Amino acid sequence: MRGNKSGRVLAVSLHPTLTAGPEEWLNRVRAGRSDDPVTHVERIPARPGVLVDWPSWTPPALRDAFAARGVTRPWAHQVAAAEAAHSGRSVVVATGTASGKSLAYQLPTLTALLSDPRAIALYLSPTKALAADQLRGLLDLADGVRPALYDGDTPDTERDWVRAHSRLVLTNPDMLHRGILPRHDAWASFFRRLRFVVVDECHAYRGVFGSHVAHVLRRLRRICARYRSTPVFVLASATVASPSSSGAALIGGPVQAVTEDGSPRGATTFALWEPPVSPFVGPRGAPARRTATAEAADLLADLVSVGARTLAFVRSRRGAEAVALGAKRALAEAVPELVDQVDAYRAGYLADDRRELEAALRSGTLRGLASTNALELGVDVTGLDAVVLTGYPGRLASLWQQAGRAGRGSRDALAVLVARDDPLDSYLVHHPSAVFGRPVEATVLDPSNPYVLGPQLACAAAELPLTEADLPLFGGPPARAALDALVEQGVLRRRPAGWYWTSRGRPDADLRGTGGEPVSIVEASTGRLLGTVDAGSAPSSVHTGAVHLHRGETFVVEELDLEHLVALVHRAEPDWYTQSQDVTDLSVVSVSESLSFDGVELCFGTVDVTNQVVSYQRKRIATGEVIDEQPLDLPSQLLRTRAVWYTMTDSILELASVVDDVGGAAHAAEHAAIGLLPLVASCDRWDIGGLSTASHQDTGLATVFVYDGHPGGAGFAERGFAAADEWLTATRDAISACECAAGCPSCVHSPKCGNGNDPLDKAGAIRLLTAVVDRVRRGRAEQSSFGHQVGGQRPL
Numbered sequence: 001m002r003g004n005k006s007g008r009v010l011a012v013s014l015h016p017t018l019t020a021g022p023e024e025w026l027n028r029v030r031a032g033r034s035d036d037p038v039t040h041v042e043r044i045p046a047r048p049g050v051l052v053d054w055p056s057w058t059p060p061a062l063r064d065a066f067a068a069r070g071v072t073r074p075w076a077h078q079v080a081a082a083e084a085a086h087s088g089r090s091v092v093v094a095t096g097t098a099s100g101k102s103l104a105y106q107l108p109t110l111t112a113l114l115s116d117p118r119a120i121a122l123y124l125s126p127t128k129a130l131a132a133d134q135l136r137g138l139l140d141l142a143d144g145v146r147p148a149l150y151d152g153d154t155p156d157t158e159r160d161w162v163r164a165h166s167r168l169v170l171t172n173p174d175m176l177h178r179g180i181l182p183r184h185d186a187w188a189s190f191f192r193r194l195r196f197v198v199v200d201e202c203h204a205y206r207g208v209f210g211s212h213v214a215h216v217l218r219r220l221r222r223i224c225a226r227y228r229s230t231p232v233f234v235l236a237s238a239t240v241a242s243p244s245s246s247g248a249a250l251i252g253g254p255v256q257a258v259t260e261d262g263s264p265r266g267a268t269t270f271a272l273w274e275p276p277v278s279p280f281v282g283p284r285g286a287p288a289r290r291t292a293t294a295e296a297a298d299l300l301a302d303l304v305s306v307g308a309r310t311l312a313f314v315r316s317r318r319g320a321e322a323v324a325l326g327a328k329r330a331l332a333e334a335v336p337e338l339v340d341q342v343d344a345y346r347a348g349y350l351a352d353d354r355r356e357l358e359a360a361l362r363s364g365t366l367r368g369l370a371s372t373n374a375l376e377l378g379v380d381v382t383g384l385d386a387v388v389l390t391g392y393p394g395r396l397a398s399l400w401q402q403a404g405r406a407g408r409g410s411r412d413a414l415a416v417l418v419a420r421d422d423p424l425d426s427y428l429v430h431h432p433s434a435v436f437g438r439p440v441e442a443t444v445l446d447p448s449n450p451y452v453l454g455p456q457l458a459c460a461a462a463e464l465p466l467t468e469a470d471l472p473l474f475g476g477p478p479a480r481a482a483l484d485a486l487v488e489q490g491v492l493r494r495r496p497a498g499w500y501w502t503s504r505g506r507p508d509a510d511l512r513g514t515g516g517e518p519v520s521i522v523e524a525s526t527g528r529l530l531g532t533v534d535a536g537s538a539p540s541s542v543h544t545g546a547v548h549l550h551r552g553e554t555f556v557v558e559e560l561d562l563e564h565l566v567a568l569v570h571r572a573e574p575d576w577y578t579q580s581q582d583v584t585d586l587s588v589v590s591v592s593e594s595l596s597f598d599g600v601e602l603c604f605g606t607v608d609v610t611n612q613v614v615s616y617q618r619k620r621i622a623t624g625e626v627i628d629e630q631p632l633d634l635p636s637q638l639l640r641t642r643a644v645w646y647t648m649t650d651s652i653l654e655l656a657s658v659v660d661d662v663g664g665a666a667h668a669a670e671h672a673a674i675g676l677l678p679l680v681a682s683c684d685r686w687d688i689g690g691l692s693t694a695s696h697q698d699t700g701l702a703t704v705f706v707y708d709g710h711p712g713g714a715g716f717a718e719r720g721f722a723a724a725d726e727w728l729t730a731t732r733d734a735i736s737a738c739e740c741a742a743g744c745p746s747c748v749h750s751p752k753c754g755n756g757n758d759p760l761d762k763a764g765a766i767r768l769l770t771a772v773v774d775r776v777r778r779g780r781a782e783q784s785s786f787g788h789q790v791g792g793q794r795p796l
């Protein structure tokens with residue numbers, strides 16, 4: 001073992017050997033620590049595979065091509081899915097990570113392409129990295145198919161070639177929506193011959209994004225029908241709940257599910273890891289734990305040094321860079337020969353750099369990589385031994401996707417979840433039953449959401465006028481209502497034959513809500529483009545003075561020029577990092593509906609949520625100590641959206657005995673309400689934001705707001721208002737049924753709280769909600785007996 005300057009002993013094996021297994025790696029990385037950071041080890045047993053014969057219709061050439069890459073016989077689920085697709089039924093393969101779902105779609109698809117030289121297939125993936133990875137796996141499988149990428153990274157000069165010659169086009173829903181469907185006449189031959197559509201990692205299409213993609217796929221089906229083709233859909237995902245129904249909701253047609261996994265799987269040793277208490281006191285006066293980033297950097301270095309090829313997932317881009325840098329530093333002191341074998345990976349890198357890193361990880365020239373979730377989905381990085389999750393990724397579906405990256409085939413694997421110092425992560429590492437043996441979250445999407453339906457129908461009409469016969473495909477009555485609204489707004493024109501887009505230009509719908517063009521990060525002295533960062537997060541991540549990490553190199557931002565979308569940076573080696581501070585404010589624009597009864601007013605309306613990065617702190621890398629705080633002059637970012645909120649008078653606060661901690665009770669009630677809104681609004685908690693305050697400037701009262709996190713709103717808050725008594729009753733009941741003492745992730749903690757889940761008063765929230773629910777119910781009863789709506793559109 002060798003030490004480093006920090007005095008920590010690195011678990012170095014000078015002759016790394018892969019004969020050691022997960023248990024031994026784990027023992028070695030936890031050895032030598034005074035407090036054992038491991039709170040629980042779950043052993044997920046190995047599973048034998050079920051091999052079957054190739055379907056009789058498999059072309060011999062394809063069988064040979066699979067055999068050449070070591071696949072001599074398929075697994076049972078691969079054939080079950082392939083048989084369904086081959087016989088013309090849409091199917092979803094919902095089996096584990098690395099269970100060979102690619103072969104399950106390749107078998108029927110490539111069979112069709114080989115048997116019919118005119119047939120074409122389309123492959124859709126949520127990330128460019130995954131499409132690039134799939135392309136590699138397809139290149140030498142079938143002659144004459146000419147698989148090719150068609151995405152934002154494809155040079156213009158290649159695009160025409162792909163459209164004219166490729167018979168297996170790999171793209172993403174964004175490109176289909178913006179670049180392919182609107183130009184369907186140029187793609188006429190493609191659509192006419194389209195036989196299969198593969199939708200990989202289909203669980204990624206959830207929430208508002210998923211609802212948009214559901215319509216993009218309906219638009220695709222309509223365009224295909226126009227060119228007289230009816231492609232079969234093959235969907236795949238390792239972590240999708242209720243695969244048949246969520247698959248059907250996504251494509252708008254019946255989907256058969258294949259869920260019995262026939263692939264062999266090595267055992268996984270899954271450790272829950274809580275970083276030790278650091279000597280420095282945290283912001284609330286309580287002893288703080290060492291950061292998950294610092295701990296993950298050490299773990300990455302340790303695992304690489306004992307010979308385990310390791311991928312560390314980190315929640316933020318900056319965190320991924322910091323983990324790579326920290327691991328490199330630790331290795332530089334103890335095993336310098338391994339420093340170059342660790343790197344960082346994230347979506348903002350240039351395409352060539354990403355491909356190079358993926359290849360290096362696969363070939364083993366890279367032994368450690370710290371990545372954002374850009375590598376979470378499906379990229380086949382065969383041969384990984386260990387995965388480190390730096391903080392709970394927010395959803396069990398993501399946790400299993402990330403953990404599943406290690407131990408491909410029947411090799412045993414190690415996964416380590418390192419808790420961040422927040423109540424949600426601490427709760428999870430001390431409550432293994434909240435992690436293991438639980439179903440993943442439902443994939444919630446709602447194609448009838450009017451805020452999605454409207455823009456999508458406008459896009460559909462611009463592609464091809466909409467007719468009565470199209471309405472069932474887009475959801476029937478809600479689609480008609482959305483079309484009426486579009487006609488009224490002058491967006492579409494109603495003619496006897498249908499609904500027409502008559503304006504110049506094209507309508508658009510922002511599928512991912514990223515908020516505009518990305519900002520380029522450029523090295524000032526050389527003009528070298530390092531990468532990009534999306535517009536919405538530029539003020540917090542590349543503001544003037546920010547320390548920007550890029551593949552293990554440190555830069556300081558000289559200037560952020562938002563007008564020209566450029567951040568100029570220079571190389572530097574500061575011993576601090578920066579953390580931006582922001583302020584969120586919410587103002588009420590207008591009230592559309594309201595209901596008031598005895599001290600509680602429930603409202604639905606339009607709000608402006610502003611977020612402004614106002615300063616940044618410089619903090620010492622070694623200790624996290626704040627050196628100073630520098631002011632920033634950046635524009636605020638405005639989100640005009642829809643919200644549901646309730647106000648409470650002082651007499652209600654007294655009745656609920658929360659006068660001493662109104663903020664804590666309201667904050668806890670807000671978090672739980674966000675968690676429960678999906679019950680009545682078929683949304684995802686990540687699509688919603690909240691704000692609670694003991695006294696709000698517009699209402700003058702204690703107020704809890706829940707708003708749609710999408711410009712213009714997304715229909716969720718509206719449903720929350722309509723079903724407020726059911727929603728808030730369920731919220732109150734969920735908190736009181738929870739057995740924890742003072743709040744936990746199952747009730748009032750939020751995985752995305754900007755205030756670190758502080759303050760929270762669980763008991764106060766129950767009393768507050770009891771009073772609120774009672775008044776909302778009585779208000780509703782009064783409203784229905786008078787037969788009118790109390791309140792109405794009013795400015796505030």
Ligand SMILES: Nc1ncnc2c1ncn2[C@@H]1O[C@H](COP(=O)(O)OP(=O)(O)OP(=O)(O)O)[C@@H](O)[C@H]1O
Nearest residue numbers: 071073074075097098099100101102103238378380
């Ligand atoms: N029948 C088989 N026999 C042996 N190996 C196979 C078989 N089918 C697939 N494989 C191998 O299993 C590995 C994982 O396959 P693949 O990447 O397709 O899994 P996946 O389910 O798509 O993974 P992910 O969950 O990452 O999307 C690949 O290396 C592939 O070559």
